[in-house]
Amino acid sequence: MPQPEPSPRPVQILIVEDNPADARLVREVMRDSKILNEIHWVPDGVEALDFLYQRGKHAKAPRPNLIFLDLNMPRKDGRAVLTEVKADEVLRRIPVVVMTSSQAEEDVARAYDAHANCYVRKPIDFQQFHQVVKTLENFWFSTVELPVR
């Protein structure tokens, strides 16, 4: 199987996650990635939308290629962000990976109802967490084709 060519331009990943330690964990896993990547982190839904619409201090934010979205956050939660992103004609092309510690069936169903691209439960064990992030990276950046813009 051919190894993916390191892309000249780094892939942009937005992490929407209120827990900095959790965001950092994704960053740590991605650090060893063969794929050149840039990780951006925002702590809640309000800032996530500022980032996506390039508002305020995120005026120069790049358009992310992938969004990791937590569900339970202060101010504006992940469900609201998901709904707004998927209602926007441009933003809805960005794959959104809902990544949460909730295993409530209702949360899973509602996320897909709101057109989440996938729903992943954060594994409690670090090795498994590592595995999951690697799998996601491989799937979204090597297996599937993403829209150019």
Place this chain on the structure above:
Amino acid sequence: MNAAAVVRGLGVIAAAGLLFRRSPPSAEPINESARMLLDLPVGVLLLLDDDQRVLYANTRIERFLGYSPGEVEGRRLPELFDPRDRSQIVTLLQDHVPGDPTVSGEFRGRRKDGSVVPLQVVAQSAVVTEMRGSKVSGVYLRDFAERERLVEALASRAAQLARSNRELEQFSYIASHDLQEPLRMVGSYTQLLEQRYGPQLDDDAREFLRYAREGATRMRELIDALLSYSRLDTRAEPFQRVAADDVLNLALTNLRGALLQSGAIVHRTPLPTVEVDRIQLGQVFQNLLGNSVKFHGPKPPEIWVGAERRGAEWLFTVRDDGIGIPPEYQDRIFIIFQRLHTREEYPGTGIGLAVCKKVIERHGGKLWVESTGVPGEGTTFCFTLPVERAPLPSPPVEEPVVKQSKVEAMSLIEERLKELV
């Protein structure tokens, strides 16, 4: 007023009449079991002679009117009421047509301390019987205020239960989500530290890190255990008829690894068909057999599983020849997270027997242990399950709390009547 309840109440009077007649007047007029029956908390039962004098009153009169039965026996019934109501009561009892119960309106009963209590008189002379040459008729007093209090007490109890159920569900969510979060961080970062900086650390630092990581793992096991314990109620399956042998087979399959490793021998006799949550009964077998495998002596464990009929119950036993449980510790083992050994000796969270006990009790059975505590003499766990699961009373449509309690009280009376009459 619920007419059916009145009629049922009158059944009690009928029985009282019978009992009264059966006993010779010279002997103790009411025997012990009759007294228990007549004192059931449904109201005051009085037996009157043709002069409306009280021949007998049950002890409930104490709560209604403040008198002991002895204090009213021999007095005329109307005297227990407000003077303004007395003539009406006399008339009611006199005009009463045999065979048809007469239910009065509200009368002002006078308590011993002079206070007034609203009472309703139910006369029933169909059960009239002869005693000492005098006709005996039954009268039943009901207290509306008391009923109201009962209804309120039941309603508030129901609300309390609903609240605590909600809290339990809330707790399950907190345990599964909010408590796991910080734990995940502790576990993940200690692992990350070990992974990335392990080689640079000295032996002490690595040991400290290992304890931190083990602590996090342990905490996670406890939370998982607590969660599964709380879900025994919230995630229960409906009861269905299953062959206990099939349930045991599955438990043995799940334990195959441990059974093979320990060289255990399992003896079994045929088990009955029971009406249970099969997953939960499976957990019980698995936990009990798992314990037998785990707590064995120097030689491979030998385990006996069987069941026998004991009246309306099946008695299941799981017996082994292991290290046993000293009698002084036997009441502790069913408490969640209680353990009798260090984790180095025998690993585990201490949830297994607490789960077993909760499962068996929510199936209407009992679970207990028999052991001398002498190593090699082993342990026997016994549990019971009902042979027939009583059909639930048809769900009440209106006034659920009141009717339910009434139905229960009445069926209890009817049961006792069948035994006595």
